Amino acid sequence: MNILVCIKRVPDIAGSVTLDATGTGIDETGLGHAMSSHEECAVELAIQTAAATSGTVTVLTLGPAEAVEQLRAAVAVGANDGILVEAADPSVFAPEDIAQVIGDVIRDRAEAGQTFDLVLTGDDAADTGDFQVGIRLAYDLEYPVLTNIQTLNAGGADGGGGPGGERGSGRIEARGIGPAGTEIFSLDLPAVVAVHEGGVDPRYPSITGRMKAKKAQVVEYDAPVPGTGSPRIRLELPEVKASSVTILGEGPEAAPALVDVLEEIGVIRP
Amino acid sequence: MTVVFVETDPAGEVTLTSAEAITFARSQLLPDGGAATSREVSGPPSGSTEGVVIGPLSDAAVDALGRLGVGVIHHLEHPELAEYSAAAWAQAIVDVTPESGTLLASGTPRGMELMAHAAVRTGARMAANVIAVDEEGLLRQVHGGTAFERLRLDGDLQVLTIAGHACTPKETTPTIPEIIAYDLTVAEADLATRVQRTEVEAADDASGLTSARAVVGAGRGVGSENGFAEVLELVDHLGGALGVSRVVTGLGWRPHAEQVGQTGSRISPDVYIACGISGAIQHMAGIEGAKTLVAINTDAESTMVQRADYAIIGDLHEVVAAVNEEIVRRRG
Ligand SMILES: Cc1cc2nc3c(=O)[nH]c(=O)nc-3n(C[C@H](O)[C@H](O)[C@H](O)COP(=O)(O)OP(=O)(O)OC[C@H]3O[C@@H](n4cnc5c(N)ncnc54)[C@H](O)[C@@H]3O)c2cc1C
Numbered sequence: 001m002n003i004l005v006c007i008k009r010v011p012d013i014a015g016s017v018t019l020d021a022t023g024t025g026i027d028e029t030g031l032g033h034a035m036s037s038h039e040e041c042a043v044e045l046a047i048q049t050a051a052a053t054s055g056t057v058t059v060l061t062l063g064p065a066e067a068v069e070q071l072r073a074a075v076a077v078g079a080n081d082g083i084l085v086e087a088a089d090p091s092v093f094a095p096e097d098i099a100q101v102i103g104d105v106i107r108d109r110a111e112a113g114q115t116f117d118l119v120l121t122g123d124d125a126a127d128t129g130d131f132q133v134g135i136r137l138a139y140d141l142e143y144p145v146l147t148n149i150q151t152l153n154a155g156g157a158d159g160g161g162g163p164g165g166e167r168g169s170g171r172i173e174a175r176g177i178g179p180a181g182t183e184i185f186s187l188d189l190p191a192v193v194a195v196h197e198g199g200v201d202p203r204y205p206s207i208t209g210r211m212k213a214k215k216a217q218v219v220e221y222d223a224p225v226p227g228t229g230s231p232r233i234r235l236e237l238p239e240v241k242a243s244s245v246t247i248l249g250e251g252p253e254a255a256p257a258l259v260d261v262l263e264e265i266g267v268i269r270p
Numbered sequence: 271m272t273v274v275f276v277e278t279d280p281a282g283e284v285t286l287t288s289a290e291a292i293t294f295a296r297s298q299l300l301p302d303g304g305a306a307t308s309r310e311v312s313g314p315p316s317g318s319t320e321g322v323v324i325g326p327l328s329d330a331a332v333d334a335l336g337r338l339g340v341g342v343i344h345h346l347e348h349p350e351l352a353e354y355s356a357a358a359w360a361q362a363i364v365d366v367t368p369e370s371g372t373l374l375a376s377g378t379p380r381g382m383e384l385m386a387h388a389a390v391r392t393g394a395r396m397a398a399n400v401i402a403v404d405e406e407g408l409l410r411q412v413h414g415g416t417a418f419e420r421l422r423l424d425g426d427l428q429v430l431t432i433a434g435h436a437c438t439p440k441e442t443t444p445t446i447p448e449i450i451a452y453d454l455t456v457a458e459a460d461l462a463t464r465v466q467r468t469e470v471e472a473a474d475d476a477s478g479l480t481s482a483r484a485v486v487g488a489g490r491g492v493g494s495e496n497g498f499a500e501v502l503e504l505v506d507h508l509g510g511a512l513g514v515s516r517v518v519t520g521l522g523w524r525p526h527a528e529q530v531g532q533t534g535s536r537i538s539p540d541v542y543i544a545c546g547i548s549g550a551i552q553h554m555a556g557i558e559g560a561k562t563l564v565a566i567n568t569d570a571e572s573t574m575v576q577r578a579d580y581a582i583i584g585d586l587h588e589v590v591a592a593v594n595e596e597i598v599r600r601r602g
């Protein structure tokens with residue numbers, strides 16, 4: 001089964017942030033970058049599924065030229081090749097623009113003879129958190145879509161992508177956590193699946209993986225001028241509230257003071 | 271008009287986050303379509319708030335919706351929708367969505383998924399995790415809550431999800447909602463992604479965590495997979511639930527269902543006791559709804575201690591063990 005994973009280069013944020021000069025983005029000076037955590041799990045699921053079906057994994061990103069680093073990071077852990085859709089400033093793209101551009105690239109690759117049975121995304125990107133690119137992409141491709149998926153099982157799938165990726169190129173079982181327990185889906189391919197972290201542990205790159213990543217084959221496209229355009233006016237930072245902590249004490253001696261607080265709230269079982 | 275997708279729990283009650291979303295719809299400056307509105311931000315709504323319920327509709331839910339100010343409940347109970355299928359459910363919502371105004375749901379996984387489908391089906395734009403609406407437009411959480419995005423969605427209809435705990439549910443003058451039962455012809459293609467079956471295992475049930483009045487949080491400070499004895503005993507004394515940081519699930523010490531934060535559960539207990547958790551923004555995103563925050567940490571400068579209401583500085587194993595002993599001692 002041939003799998004495409006859509007990954008996004010995002011700043012790695014640990015603490016508080018400052019805004020850039022335009023006020024429409026965060027100041028990325030000094031911040032590292034990574035793909036979003038849901039996408040790391042999507043890449044891992046793709047590698048496992050491709051291995052089980054003798055298929056391939058391609059990673060795609062729409063981002064600045066530097067986003068090739070995230071494509072290489074995916075190749076280092078086992079993806080086969082990458083597609084960079086270059087956009088100097090991806091923040092001007094609306095989620096619907098991103099979905100549309102990715103859809104166009106997928107159709108173009110199909111014409112070039114590269115088809116995908118399964119397209120994976122994350123549930124939401126760590127920076128914009130729009131929760132919709134995967135779903136919009138599925139509608140654009142006219143594929144069914146699942147979200148909030150944690151594991152995949154391609155057992156029983158024939159694993160072969162038909163030319164043009166038409167329906168009937170396999171079936172996949174997907175599991176995710178719903179409000180009442182683990183939900184199990186069974187889906188005809190091609191399809192889009194949006195992944196939620198937690199079902200698999202992303203692997204670390206091996207030395208040979210890193211070597212391979214340096215020479216990774218990356219097909220490049222230029223992203224067109226966005227059609228819709230981002231609805232963003234500006235970013236704002238939350239107020240930093242002054243600490244109003246009451247220190248109950250140090251070490252085990254402070255335990256009775258905490259039990260007093262818990263009794264006051266009324267949460268200790270009689 | 272504003273339409274809210276209402277989620278109910280297995281007992282048929284309106285979920286807390288849906289009650290929040292309805293309160294949000296009533297109290298924020300949402301365009302209600304057509305006529306220009308010059309409503310005060312906190313003023314009474316000039317449009318009406320309607321709810322959509324898919325599946326069984328209990329008397330308790332009707333009553334709760336009436337108290338929350340929902341005038342009309344669109345109710346659909348359809349055999350083909352008994353099992354969840356995002357595409358089919360979204361179409362059911364779209365069928366009662368007005369051409370102009372606002373469609374919204376709470377920012378739960380279901381809410382996010384259904385609103386995205388509905389946005390595509392209605393040709394609308396969608397904003398996730400909105401926390402406020404005013405004259406300038408919408409404000410929503412981005413970068414895991416580290417920053418807010420101010421944005422404006424054009425088009426007659428806007429589709430939103432409301433961030434958990436963006437507002438507290440408030441009741442209003444009770445009304446008796448009009449219940450409009452409706453039907454739907456379900457497209458076969460929309461059932462392709464239907465849930466085949468649901469497996470209920472204790473390990474992936476996060477519902478105890480999201481409804482617990484007391485949650486004991488455990489982070490990297492616990493030290494190892496075998497370091498949870500004291501915190502679990504405290505959970506037991508409080509009749510509460512265990513919540514953990516992503517480091518803990520990432521290391522495989524505890525299942526993901528127990529994770530609290532941006533990519534885990536968002537909780538709103540009366541008290542959250544964070545043991546050995548530093549307070550990364552992505553973790554804090556999950557505990558904004560906690561009424562009282564207690565930190566037990568060796569580092570007095572950590573964000574968790576600084577943001578807490580109460581803190582004990584010290585080794586969590588020693589402190590929590592002493593707390594357990596004290597609780598047992600007072601029980602006599
Ligand atoms: C996109 C994204 C999503 C994320 N989503 C989540 C999420 O949903 N939930 C989440 O939790 N994190 C999430 N994270 C990770 C987050 O950034 C932090 O890495 C994580 O929360 C840190 O976990 P921690 O506090 O347990 O560990 P650390 O940050 O390592 O903190 C350990 C703390 O324990 C204290 N400590 C150490 N020993 C002891 C002791 N013996 N007694 C008492 N205290 C002690 C230390 O002083 C320190 O404060 C996400 C990150 C990203 C990038």
Ligand SMILES: Nc1ncnc2c1ncn2[C@@H]1O[C@H](COP(=O)(O)O)[C@@H](O)[C@H]1O
Binds near residue numbers: 006038132
């Ligand atoms: N610029 C992008 N390049 C590649 N994939 C993207 C991009 N933006 C979003 N995605 C994918 O869509 C998912 C959901 O993103 P979003 O709707 O923006 O929260 C992400 O987890 C990615 O898998």
